Amino acid sequence: MERVKVIGGGLAGCEAAWHLAQSGIKVDLYEMRPIKSTPAHHTDRLAELVCSNSLRSDEITNAAGLLKQEMRMLDSIVMKVAESTRVPAGAALAVDRTKFSSNITEIIKNHPNIKLHIEEMCEIPEPPAIIATGPLTSEAMSKAIAELLGNEHLYFYDAAAPIVTAESINWDKAFWGSRYNKGDADYVNLPLTRDEYDVFYNELVTAKTHPLKDFEKPMFFEGCMPVEVMAKRGYDTLLFGPLKPVGIIDPKTGKQPFAVVQLRKENNEGTLLNIVGFQTSLKWTEQKRVFGLIPGMEEAEFVRYGFIHRNTFISSPIHLKPTLELKAINGIFFAGQITGVEGYIESAASGIVAGLNMKRLINGQEPMVMPTESIIGALLNYITSADPANFQPMKANFGILPQLPNKVKDKTLRKKMLSERALESIRKIVEL
DSSP states (O other): OOOEEEEOOSHHHHHHHHHHHHTTOOEEEEEOTTTSOOSSOOSSOTTOOOSOSEEEEOOTTSHHHHHHHHHHHTTOHHHHHHHHTEEOOTTEEEEOHHHHHHHHHHHHHTOTTEEEEESOOOSOOOSSEEEOOOTTOOHHHHHHHHHHHOSOEEEEEEEEOOEEEGGGSOTTTOEEEOGGGOSSOOEEEEEEOHHHHHHHHHHHHHSOBOOOOTTOOOOBOGGGOOHHHHHTTOTTTGGGTTTOOTTOOBTTTTBOOSEEEEEEESSTTOOEEEETTOOOOBOHHHHHHHHTTSTTOTTOOEEEOOEEEEEEEEOHHHHBOTTSBBSSSTTEEEOSGGGTBOSHHHHHHHHHHHHHHHHHHHTTOOOOOOOTTSHHHHHHHHHHHSOGGGOOOBOOOGGGSOOOSSOOOOHHHHHHHHHHHHHHHHHHHHTO
């Protein structure tokens, strides 16, 4: 039996390798770290989460929650490990990122059908192969992909939020709680008065950022917009975004604050906290100075500063079939954020599809187009059929799903019906 090469040990690569190996197919999984690292990664583990420890909402009437349920039905290794390493985060599924990546690394390394190679791949392998090198594809592999596909190579910038120690927070000013008191009190809230917000806002929009190279045009994906870029859109932007106070009551005043900064547990112990929505390209000294103006963070200890990095993705509408197989070469699939899906779970979901379709190809079957009624299918349909001239990365959302046969005015009911239809379409796939 042919061995399949999977290039890249991120979420997509691990999902693809897992699904092939579970089917009895031998896999050579290539990961360049730690021989060669990236501007965003900090460890040598597979499936490292570099931006946030949250996999977003776990509610079925939320597109991200629906996607995760579809993945569970398709035997996702990412979902299995996420459940076993989750940390409190209200209605969201957040994980202890160290345990998460460590557990996946051990599962992959110890699988009898997977051989892990720690080396950089600099050329496009012969089929059968899955390229899941991610948004931080190395320069050598990026060049090889560009030579293979032509010049339809795009990029955008991504940013990560800082992480601070819980013990360094001033708990005289901070309090645990959740918006509208829904669920457990899983978020640390730092309330700001109007005057405090004014001081913070003015310093944020004038703070020094890491300069971009002259030839690089910044193009941020909306879901990871740096907080300082967001703030420059207008005074009220943050008040309707990461600092939104709606639904939060300060127990010290009994009133809703003017603005609220929220922090989320980074590990189960709650000793590390991630500043929610504070992805940033500020210089490290500026992060400490400006974020230190937030009440309660005056003496915050940063264990990781926020950062910015370039994310690379291909023009999937030009080059990929809805099955994620390359149009130009049979037996080569792409998966993960390099295809133009955006987000942890979206990346992992595409790896599942690439693995399942590679298995079908090896077994003499036609690769399968996932039903567009599902979030997975709709997402892959979008990235492979969008207008190439305006193609941008896409996260899971209900807007990419086909409309219901009959118009449903009630938003909650409509989402419920869309979710039920999506899960039924995946159920039929699983039963094949």
